[in-house]
Amino acid sequence: MQDFDFNFNQFNQFNQNKQKGQSLLAAGWRPLNRDFDWSYFLQLAQEDSEELNRRMMGAVSTIADALGRSHQAWWSNAINLFSSYTRGEIDQVWNYLTPDPPYPDYRYRDTLSVETPIRQIVSRNNIPIDYVLTRLQETTIRQTLAILGRPDLIMQSYLDRSFYFPVERFESWDRLDVVSSAYAYWAAHEVWLQIDYVDRGRRYWTLMAKNMAPLIQKSTYGLAVMLSGYQSRVGQIHAQFAVRDFPPEIQAFTDTVQQTVMNQHRLAVLVHGDPGTGKTAWTQAIAKEVLVPLGYVIFILDHDAVENFVPPSYLERICLIINEADNLAQDRSTEIAQSNNKTEHILSLLDGTLYQSVVSVGNFELEQKLVVLMTCNTTERLDPAMLRKGRVDLMCEFNHRFV
Numbered sequence: 003m004q005d006f007d008f009n010f011n012q013f014n015q016f017n018q019n020k021q022k023g024q025s026l027l028a029a030g031w032r033p034l035n036r037d038f039d040w041s042y043f044l045q046l047a048q049e050d051s052e053e054l055n056r057r058m059m060g061a062v063s064t065i066a067d068a069l070g071r072s073h074q075a076w077w078s079n080a081i082n083l084f085s086s087y088t089r090g091e092i093d094q095v096w097n098y099l100t101p102d103p104p105y106p107d108y109r110y111r112d113t114l115s116v117e118t119p120i121r122q123i124v125s126r127n128n129i130p131i132d133y134v135l136t137r138l139q140e141t142t143i144r145q146t147l148a149i150l151g152r153p154d155l156i157m158q159s160y161l162d163r164s165f166y167f168p169v170e171r172f173e174s175w176d177r178l179d180v181v182s183s184a185y186a187y188w189a190a191h192e193v194w195l196q197i198d199y200v201d202r203g204r205r206y207w208t209l210m211a212k213n214m215a216p217l218i219q220k221s222t223y224g225l226a227v228m229l230s231g232y233q234s235r236v237g238q239i240h241a242q243f244a245v246r247d248f249p250p251e252i253q254a255f256t257d258t259v260q261q262t263v264m265n266q267h268r269l270a271v272l273v274h275g276d277p278g279t280g281k282t283a284w285t286q287a288i289a290k291e292v293l294v295p296l297g298y299v300i301f302i303l304d305h306d307a308v309e310n311f312v313p314p315s316y317l318e319r320i321c322l323i324i325n326e327a328d329n330l331a332q333d334r335s336t337e338i339a340q341s342n343n344k345t346e347h348i349l350s351l352l353d354g355t356l357y358q359s360v361v362s363v364g365n366f367e368l369e370q371k372l373v374v375l376m377t378c379n380t381t382e383r384l385d386p387a388m389l390r391k392g393r394v395d396l397m398c399e400f401n402h403r404f405v
Contacts, residue, residue, distance in 0.1 A: 106194035145221035275400030328378035
């Protein structure tokens with residue numbers, strides 16, 4: 003009974019595999035034939051002649067055995083030549099004699115991965131920061147694929163067979179049938195894409211390249227991320243006012259900020275003043291007019307998000323906008339500030355010690371640039387350590403009432 007169950011399961015698995023292979027052909031995939039290459043064959047003859055002779059003799063022996071069975075008719079021997087066993091033995095020799103189909107170079111250091119569709123339990127009161135950052139990563143990968151355009155090669159292997167998809171028929175990555183792992187290659191950029199089928203429509207996307215930084219800079223240009231409470235958004239920065247709408251002294255301060263951004267890798271700016279003086283509007287204006295053209299990705303984060311934020315390693319230029327910083331980095335001598343550790347977090351973020359304490363191994367090694375724009379109503383409640391030189395580089399008081 004156990005043998006029957008085992009054979010029945012094997013039969014079912016065989017049928018399922020056959021159906022998947024047929025579905026690939028029906029979806030437009032075509033068998034990828036391995037072509038003979040004389041240069042590759044001569045390289046084998048020079049570097050692995052003993053194994054080459056063994057394989058060739060094995061193939062000759064298999065063919066001779068199929069054709070030379072004296073107890074069978076000649077037509078039966080001819081049929082043996084096309085049996086699955088004989089074809090399998092010959093295919094193994096042919097696969098050895100011909101170059102392997104192209105596959106990703108996993109030695110590439112720049113990799114970017116995401117599993118789609120993105121699913122995460124999000125409560126009404128909170129959206130985890132890693133959920134939003136994963137959405138940003140998915141957006142970056144899809145934007146990069148849009149920039150790369152149609153690949154030079156799309157292929158996948160299934161049951162020891164290789165298939166290719168005619169690139170002229172390619173329409174969409176989401177509509178591409180994948181039963182195991184599919185690969186795409188852009189020769190001009192030396193970029194590989196690997197799509198692994200997980201289950202129930204879920205896929206794992208991985209981009210690999212020798213140098214992906216220029217592509218990521220293009221794909222993230224103009225992007226902004228807003229995270230506040232249970233609301234999140236990945237899109238573009240919106241500014242209600244332009245820099246020219248502010249008083250001359252604020253415009254002069256903006257010029258100073260812009261020049262400092264050009265000269266420094268890290269910059270923290272604090273603007274303070276009464277409510278309605280345009281502090282938040284100014285951070286949005288400078289982000290849109292100064293930082294976005296320089297390639298900065300803008301993050302507008304509430305206090306809970308700041309507390310759990312670590313800059314993504316694949317982004318070279320990041321701007322954080324933090325409003326009401328006097329409620330975040332409160333004086334630690336007060337009783338309210340002692341009940342949480344948000345002050346220590348914002349200080350370590352400004353110092354860079356929070357995410358530079360662990361050296362990254364592999365992946366992106368960028369000299370990351372960080373600009374932090376903070377607003378507050380008064381500096382009196384701020385921890386004195388925050389105003390120390392080296393943490394906040396530039397300060398300005400806003401007096402002109404916008405609202």
